[in-house]
Amino acid sequence: MFSHLPKPQQDPILSLSIEYRQDQRTDKVDLGIGVYRNDDGDTPIMGAISSAQKLIADTQTTKSYVGLAGSEPFNQAMLSLVLGDSDAISRSAVIQTPGASGALRMLADLIKQAEPSARVWISDPSYVNHQPVMEAAGLEVKFYRYFNTETKLVDTSAMLEDLKQANSNDVVLLHGCCHNPSGADMDMNAWKAVTELAKLQGFTPFIDVAYQGFGDGLEEDAQGLRYMVNEVPEAMISASCSKNFGLYRERTGVAIVVGKETQHAQYAKGKLLTLARATYTMPPDHGAALVEKVLSDDVLKKQWLDELNMMRERLTTLRVSLVNALIAETGSHRFDFIAQHKGMFTLLGLTPEQMTQLKTECGVYAVADGRVNIAALSEKDIPFVAKAIAAIAGQE
Numbered sequence: 001m002f003s004h005l006p007k008p009q010q011d012p013i014l015s016l017s018i019e020y021r022q023d024q025r026t027d028k029v030d031l032g033i034g035v036y037r038n039d040d041g042d043t044p045i046m047g048a049i050s051s052a053q054k055l056i057a058d059t060q061t062t063k064s065y066v067g068l069a070g071s072e073p074f075n076q077a078m079l080s081l082v083l084g085d086s087d088a089i090s091r092s093a094v095i096q097t098p099g100a101s102g103a104l105r106m107l108a109d110l111i112k113q114a115e116p117s118a119r120v121w122i123s124d125p126s127y128v129n130h131q132p133v134m135e136a137a138g139l140e141v142k143f144y145r146y147f148n149t150e151t152k153l154v155d156t157s158a159m160l161e162d163l164k165q166a167n168s169n170d171v172v173l174l175h176g177c178c179h180n181p182s183g184a185d186m187d188m189n190a191w192k193a194v195t196e197l198a199k200l201q202g203f204t205p206f207i208d209v210a211y212q213g214f215g216d217g218l219e220e221d222a223q224g225l226r227y228m229v230n231e232v233p234e235a236m237i238s239a240s241c242s243k244n245f246g247l248y249r250e251r252t253g254v255a256i257v258v259g260k261e262t263q264h265a266q267y268a269k270g271k272l273l274t275l276a277r278a279t280y281t282m283p284p285d286h287g288a289a290l291v292e293k294v295l296s297d298d299v300l301k302k303q304w305l306d307e308l309n310m311m312r313e314r315l316t317t318l319r320v321s322l323v324n325a326l327i328a329e330t331g332s333h334r335f336d337f338i339a340q341h342k343g344m345f346t347l348l349g350l351t352p353e354q355m356t357q358l359k360t361e362c363g364v365y366a367v368a369d370g371r372v373n374i375a376a377l378s379e380k381d382i383p384f385v386a387k388a389i390a391a392i393a394g395q396e
């Protein structure tokens with residue numbers, strides 16, 4: 001049965017970190033893998049999460065099943081976190097999922113059931129897993145232009161031009177904030193323009209929000225998506241607690257469906273639960289229990305918000321330091337865009353060959369498409385990384 005299967009291909013990001021570990025050089029930096037790191041290079045458990053963990057360990061009395069939709073208090077807390085006090089909440093339904101990855105797949109399966117001919121429009125470039133997940137659900141994937149390689153910002157007019165081809169059966173996948181991999185985010189005008197187009201063409205927005213709080217702030221990062229879901233009749237959202245609660249391995253997230261009417265959202269929820277039943281049945285509980293505890297306790301919530309703000313400020317400071325070091329190294333402002341980007345990632349605009357050179361000649365490891373994880377930098381690495389980028393990027 002298995003002998004004719006093809007030899008598995010290595011995951012490019014994971015094989016990069018294996019290569020990094022085997023590199024004998026002392027001067028080396030790994031900017032590949034997509035996790036937040038502090039200045040010591042660690043991904044620590046957040047203080048508020050540690051406290052919640054102790055409280056839960058002391059008070060939890062059973063490990064019995066929770067339910068197909070996971071924890072309802074967690075689901076409602078996440079709905080408020082993502083949608084604030086949006087009117088759309090009254091016509092929304094939510095289920096807990098194993099990370100945003102689980103939400104992406106459950107919502108993809110839901111789309112296939114509800115509208116088998118739907119095509120899913122994905123930004124070019126996008127999160128590495130968007131296309132495989134949609135295709136695994138049997139959906140056709142189309143790409144819309146998003147990142148302007150000259151300005152290193154969102155090319156809103158090209159995006160709108162491509163999305164004019166999206167029809168009323170189609171779904172348009174957007175990044176809520178902190179676009180992965182480019183770091184270039186839609187501004188409010190772009191959110192409004194895409195919303196108008198959605199109403200005109202009738203396509204359904206699907207917003208993936210994996211970094212809420214890492215861009216401009218917890219509330220600020222949700223403004224675009226909140227505006228959109230309030231305006232359009234139907235929408236879907238996948239949200240992750242991996243980054244903003246540091247719960248990567250606990251697989252914690254939600255899938256949200258906004259319907260024309262409350263009843264439609266409930267039908268969609270019913271279908272999602274049937275799909276979940278046939279897949280993983282129930283989501284893991286621990287991460288959701290921690291988030292529920294943090295968000296329902298004023299002291300823990302304040303501690304978590306302070307920690308999240310510190311993480312965001314660290315990202316902003318690192319971006320500015322890197323830009324300043326690059327100005328000093330190159331004598332130009334060609335990398336100033338790095339400070340305009342949001343969240344953990346930035347696309348440097350180097351070719352795959354230059355990214356290989358960066359790795360082999362300078363010991364700076366990053367993804368071949370030019371994506372660097374700003375959160376993996378420490379202040380002390382910045383002069384070294386700037387020198388390497390300047391050397392490989394050459395003169396313009």
Ligand SMILES: Cc1ncc(COP(=O)(O)O)c(C=O)c1O
Pocket residue numbers: 034098099100101102127175180208209210239240241242248252253
């Ligand atoms: C845009 C985007 N969506 C979804 C995910 C998946 O997140 P999770 O760990 O919650 O499955 C990621 C993770 O890197 C991401 O960058």
